[in-house]
Amino acid sequence: MTVQTAQEKAKSEEWDPKIIAFLCNWCSYAGADLAGVSRIQYPPNVRIVRVPCSGRVNPYFIIKSLTDGWDGVVISGCHPGDCHYISGNLVARRRFAILNELLEFFGIEPGRVNFMWASAAEGERFAVLIRKATEKVKALGPNKKFEKKW
């Protein structure tokens, strides 16, 4: 089996971004479920990882995903004030704000890592936001900055 480099992948027309989504168990995961049972169409590029809370998402997860070759990352949790653990998403929000600025400062294109809130009742919103995130990542092309040479 030959290994495709990122450039080759970009050239090949069938390139489609792979996006990893960390969804909180209590809101966004249920929101994704609602989008599913309501038969709302959203791009199949996202692969979902269920986490207990958006506060569980360590910045390592996000950067590790990028180094492992995911083209985009989505992190979604409960709206502020709705956290199952009272303040998990508020703690996470500060962390993400700083990580987001640092990523931009290091030259990672804005839009590669996306943060959002989606509650369990917002299947429609979840689908819209995922569509938006996927479009953003598609416009940016394959993630090759963190690609290892060896």
Add this chain to the structure above:
Amino acid sequence: MGIETKNQEIEASMREIARSLLSEKNVDVIIGYTKGTVPMSSSPIMITKVEDVDKLVWNNLCYVNLAKYLVPKIPQLTDPEGGNLKIGIVSKGCVGRALIHLAVEKQINLDNIKIIGIPCNGIINRKKVEKEIGEREVFEVLASGNDIVVKGKNFEEKFPFDEYINELCKVCKVKSPPTKADLTEACIGECQEITSVQDDFADIAEFEAKTAEEKWDYIKDLLETCTRCYACREACPMCYCNLCFVDQNKPVWFGKTTDLSDIIVFHLIRAMHLAGRCVACGACSSVCPMGIDLNIITRKLEKIVKERYNFTSGIDNKTLPPMMAFKMQDSEEFMLEED
């Protein structure tokens, strides 16, 4: 008045304070700077006897952040039963800030510590001077008037002091240790009362205006030579984790190679860990064997916490650092929203 006379005055008063602290048994040990073994350097020293006080020096080469020696607790700083010794610590502005921040994080107890405050006027950027000197042999480096004088074999060169100090010292706003009203007991020597720091961060505005590609190229060029020796981590007073994330091997989070991807991940996560904690002492850049100047990342961190959470680390021992706290109304303009 030239820098050298000012330094001599500071040195004399510092020794005087140290002598009286030790002879009156107010402290058991004094941590300070002494002359380095090679030119253009200084070493940290721990003094327990009054007669050794004259070994203490103060000049513009004292780049180590001495707060590093308090955390984790090292055997020299504990009595035979493992209890706390009373410590006097020679502090320029950034050492004082580090001490206050470490106290906020409950790593040290300021009751046992006497801060010997020193007004610092900038640390010589050794990498920059070394670059100018090249291969020539240096005997002595000293500040004189408004110049840095480098004396060596068959040559003597002068560099303007203001240009050849660390980038962080050029924009430093806290020259001597900050004290709040309730900390004045711990502070001796020259300390200043400071409640907030005003900064416009003009020095990184140019970099921030660049496009993502340009930024990435800059960061790539900057960090390319990093050998992952972790000298920056070892010199940092805030890096006191028992197990650093790069040393974790169950599971291995990040590669240990010197591939660019691994290097940038290390510096990115280290920056993340220092957000709201970094006291901008510049020790990481000073000790880098490859001469990498990390000040641009340091400044960015300062800017983020200042602009987002109006926080400056190590000024106030009552306010919680931003990463330890949260507010319902924190800004979230970066979050994805429906149109």
